[in-house]
Amino acid sequence: GENVEQHPSTLSVQEGDSAVIKCTYSDSASNYFPWYKQELGKRPQLIIDIRSNVGEKKDQRIAVTLNKTAKHFSLHITETQPEDSAVYFCAASAPSGGSYIPTFGRGTSLIVHP
């Protein structure tokens, strides 16, 4: 089955700095890679995703890059703000039966200090 490794487990930055979270996956069949943000006590919410036919995708201060050959993908947050503080999860998803079967990483706790 798929195995997703996520690093670091904790990331502390100053407001305005950039933050980078990295994930690796093992199953070459995975071709959909979403990132979810989970604030304390709340449900996970999708913040950005990327398909394997794309190398990079950007949405305002958030970007995701994908290297299929190396089987790794990264989340980049620029100009971090205190409200970016949360746990971020990556996932690698393989197609199955018209849907995708996701495997999540263990999460990165991002702390943005004002």
Place this chain on the structure above:
Amino acid sequence: EAEVAQSPRYKITEKSQAVAFWCDPISGHATLYWYRQILGQGPELLVQFQDESVVDDSQLPKDRFSAERLKGVDSTLKIQPAELGDSAMYLCASSFPRTGTYEQYFGPGTRLTVT
């Protein structure tokens, strides 16, 4: 905005008892997921339905866990008997892959404590 509903939000039970969780996905969403999330870890997929059919249940401990989605709408996850190690947050999510988007919408979760 439509949301995934789950109940109960909290459940405390003694080990060896049976518990059941309910999930109502966003209307029209064909795919439904049940996850277990242990504190400090990512969601672990237990079972995935496409309409009423199981797509994947390879991580579901079938000796004690069962899940059904009889009419392809709402779903129930059952644990019998519950064990101390089952204490976790149980999340339900749904998505609508037929539109070409695969975003999962999560419910608020059921926090289970087994004593």
